[in-house]
Amino acid sequence: MIMANNLLRQFQLHQQEYEDKAIEVLRSGWYILGKEVASFEKEWADYIGTKYAVGLASGLDALWISFRLLGITRGDEVIVCSNAYIACVMGITINGATPVFVEPDEYDNIDADKIEEAITDRTKAILAVHLYGQSCDMTKIMNIAKKYNLRVVEDCAQSHGNKWHGKTVGSFGDIGCFSFYPTKGCGAFGDAGCITTNSEKLAQAFHVFRNYGSEKHYYNKVVGCNSRLDELQAGLLRVKLKYLEEFNVERCRLADRYMQEIKNPYVKLPKVRPGADSSWHQFVIHTSKRDALQKFLAERDIKTLIHYPIPPHLSEAYAYLGKKEGDYPIAEKYAKEVLSLPMYNGMTEEEQTEVISAINDFQL
Structure with missing residues (x-):
């Protein structure tokens, strides 16, 4: 049997390093928001080419929290490709906003030439989904966003390390969203995700929101959620990122x-x-x-x-x-x-x- 995806093969390529890191984290006695998460966040931001990365529990969390923190809510519209995975749309609708679909082009990604005709006075953002491991036309998308004063969120769940004219995806928009689901390019050994951004304000907002809205232990600044990348997954992702x-x-x-x-x-x-x-x-x-x-x-x-x-x-x-x-x-x-x-x-x-x-x- 030839499988569509064989995760065991990738694990076996560097099995000893994964096992050593797992034992190291388990023996550390610290399992939530510790040095492994902080180190991975820095290393991932450096890899993508942004100032900040914030670890989260999943790629879907990265999406819906992004739109929440950008202030996109009921009555607002977000443009997204019509052939995207449904999680992309859920990231929009969880916040009460409305997805506005734009058809894909011959490269299976959003046809940037059709975006402008979909913009209304309710449009607040464009979700650029880099499907199958290939970048959207980020030059056109960013130019349109600038022209109409729109926010840009990139869904890079399937595009870890891809580039558009030499610049890594996840570094173009206001926020880049990543899933580390096990089948992804840099897959975790369970659910995991993160965001990238060049905005210190947004990065700080994610740090607070992901941890029950708490900036200081037991002092809650906002009504947040529990979406934390754990130490074990962060440590294993640090190993995988090297390769x-x-x-x-x-x-x-x-x-x-x-x-x-x-x-x-x-x-x-x-x-x-x-x-x-x-x-x-x-x-x-x-x-x-x-x-x-x-x-x-x-x-x-x-x-x-x-x-x-x-x-x-x-x-x-x-x-x-x-x-x-x-x-x-x-x-x-x-x-x-x-x-x-x-x-x-x-x-x-x-x-x-x-x-x-x-x-x-x-x-x-």
Whole structure:
């Protein structure tokens, strides 16, 4: 069986270091908001190229707390791509704001040329989702934000270390949001997340809000929440961060082989936006024969995933928005044709050969 993602392989690449760090943290006797979190925050901020990073419990927390601290609330609108993962939309709606969907382009990210027509007098922010490991066109997005005085939040959950014209994503907007869910480029060994920012005021607000709104123990400045990156995950992330560039190089090598050797008229290979790179969080092909291909691969013991089968506007959770099928035809088309091929650190040459051969053998 070839898995769509094999987390054990990545763990085994540096197993002893992870185990040593886990024992070190366990023996320290300090498990919440200690030196591991503080050290990881500094190291992650340095890696992204921002002044500050604040560890949180998850990527979703990073999103909804970001919009909360930016003052975005009921009656406000936030622009987001129509093919985003539903957590991106939840980050908006948890605060009572309304998502305004903009269709994706040929690179599977928001079509920046369509953003301006979606702006109204209620628009307060743009959520730039760097999907599948590739940057949005941040030049156009930041120019639009400046023109209309909008805040920019970047969802970098799938883009750890990606760059737009040499600058790392998560350093463009007001806030960069990161998930360290285990499947991510720099994945934790459980749930974890963080934000990056160049604003000292916002960074301090996150520090307070994530810890019950407490600036000083038992003295609560605001009504906050409990969203703390724990010491064990922070310590393990510090180990993994040392190898993130190595992981990204390996995934690029795997992707390059897919790009060179997959030859099937039913398969449309992914494109990389000029000016961007890709860490290939997912290697996503498009095919009008998606379900048949997925079944064919499964019969050869090759597992694949669909990111994502239902666009947010058609999700039952967002029925209240009143959207219907046909409102965002590009996102709906993509939902019926995208397929994520096996892609993970530690994937062997033989495994990839098997995947490529199977895809090339597929026919109707």
